[in-house]
Amino acid sequence: MGSSLPKPEFQSHIHDKQVKRGEDIVFRCEANTDRLEATWEKDGERLYEGDRVSISQNGKDLSLKISKVKEEDEGKYTVNLRNHTDTASDSASVVVLEYDQDWRTIDWGNNHSIKKSLQEYKPSGQGPKHLRILLHGPVGVGKSSIINSINSIFQGQVKVGALSCALASTSFTKVFKTWKIIDKETGLLPFVFSDIMGLEKEDYKGVHTDDVISILKGHIKDDYKFNSSPLSKENTNYNSSPTLDDKVHCLVSVLSANSIHLLEEDHKLIKKMRDVREHASDLGIPQVVLMTHVDACLLVKNSLKNIYSSKYIKKKMQDCSNKLGVPMNCIFPVKNYSEEIQLDETVNCLILNALKRIVDFADDHVSNL
Numbered sequence: 312m313g314s315s316l317p318k319p320e321f322q323s324h325i326h327d328k329q330v331k332r333g334e335d336i337v338f339r340c341e342a343n344t345d346r347l348e349a350t351w352e353k354d355g356e357r358l359y360e361g362d363r364v365s366i367s368q369n370g371k372d373l374s375l376k377i378s379k380v381k382e383e384d385e386g387k388y389t390v391n392l393r394n395h396t397d398t399a400s401d402s403a404s405v406v407v408l409e410y411d412q413d414w415r416t417i418d419w420g421n422n423h424s425i426k427k428s429l430q431e432y433k434p435s436g437q438g439p440k441h442l443r444i445l446l447h448g449p450v451g452v453g454k455s456s457i458i459n460s461i462n463s464i465f466q467g468q469v470k471v472g473a474l475s476c477a478l479a480s481t482s483f484t485k486v487f488k489t490w491k492i493i494d495k496e497t498g499l500l501p502f503v504f505s506d507i508m509g510l511e512k513e514d515y516k517g518v519h520t521d522d523v524i525s526i527l528k529g530h531i532k533d534d535y536k537f538n539s540s541p542l543s544k545e546n547t548n549y550n551s552s553p554t555l556d557d558k559v560h561c562l563v564s565v566l567s568a569n570s571i572h573l574l575e576e577d578h579k580l581i582k583k584m585r586d587v588r589e590h591a592s593d594l595g596i597p598q599v600v601l602m603t604h605v606d607a608c609l610l611v612k613n614s615l616k617n618i619y620s621s622k623y624i625k626k627k628m629q630d631c632s633n634k635l636g637v638p639m640n641c642i643f644p645v646k647n648y649s650e651e652i653q654l655d656e657t658v659n660c661l662i663l664n665a666l667k668r669i670v671d672f673a674d675d676h677v678s679n680l
């Protein structure tokens with residue numbers, strides 16, 4: 312009497328995978344018997360041996376290899392076992408972390424010319440002495456770090472001194488402060504940054520939206536310490552006759568890639584940011600979003616040059632776009648200097664490109680005043 316055919320079963324399974332483009336995927340599993348036929352599927356379609364696909368069965372060991380992964384390889388993979396007694400199947404998913412091609416182009420070798428154009432920039436027409444750029448957003452997203460990083464680029468070395476007092480004296484920025492940027496070679500640059508306390512969801516915490524709106528109009532003097540109630544017109548810190556230099560020429564909303572998912576569309580904090588944006592729009596002030604903490608994505612942490620191929624980053628930018636109502640082409644991902652002690656041209660490149668846009672937008676605004 313011949314031995315009876317065993318029912319096919321898995322001794323070990325295939326597992327979900329996340330891969331970068333160009334890498335290979337290998338699924339391996341073990342069956343309980345070699346007396347079966349194994350077939351592989353992707354999203355329900357049978358897979359056959361091909362240029363990038365190798366299928367092997369060595370006794371009970373089964374494997375599928377996809378070489379040089381492309382975006383199209385993302386999906387659900389299934390291995391089916393069959394013999395005359397029964398069938399069994401097992402599935403796992405593949406997520407390809409990157410697009411096949413960068414979805415936005417950036418010239419990584421162009422830092423020198425962008426920096427030069429910013430060093431040589433002069434505000435248009437009868438405009439102000441300097442452009443004023445206001446950074447606002449939730450607590451701890453990296454508003455002060457952006458100013459610090461820009462300062463570092465123009466100083467030619469990573470600087471913490473200029474802003475460390477503001478950062479170190481309290482856990483967050485509490486005072487309204489204007490930061491001038493001094494270029495190591497050419498001196499004072501004609502754009503300044505207004506750094507403010509972060510927004511919080513509670514009405515009595517963080518910077519009051521009325522204060523942010525007053526800052527847009529140039530009504531708040533430097534060194535004003537933010538309060539839970541907005542600054543009144545009677546206060547000595549209230550500037551009742553702001554000049555063009557005191558007014559904001561570009562509003563930069565700052566959000567962080569690693570915390571944007573925590574803010575629902577109807578979150579109080581998002582509502583506050585939209586409220587400020589609406590006032591800025593009424594005043595004709597151009598707006599840009601900087602998305603910080605892009606190194607939350609491992610691909611990007613390994614190499615910043617993956618920024619525009621990373622699906623994670625695009626998803627986070629779309630999230631910022633939907634929540635704030637700002638088009639994608641006004642959103643710039645940046646990595647701030649945080650732990651580094653030396654400048655890095657790729658870090659500089661993202662910041663310089665974003666800054667150039669901000670200055671161009673602000674300049675358009677002042678030239679139309």
Ligand SMILES: Nc1nc2c(ncn2[C@@H]2O[C@H](COP(=O)(O)OP(=O)(O)OP(=O)(O)O)[C@@H](O)[C@H]2O)c(=O)[nH]1
Binds near residue numbers: 604
């Ligand atoms: N990894 C990483 N850390 C960052 C980045 N940007 C800022 N940080 C860190 O995040 C922390 C908060 O940064 P701040 O610049 O103080 O944030 P802020 O928005 O000014 O915060 P408040 O003044 O409290 O509202 C600091 O420890 C920074 O070093 C970034 O792009 N990547």
Ligand SMILES: [Mg+2]
Binds near residue numbers: 455484
């Ligand atoms: Mg700060």
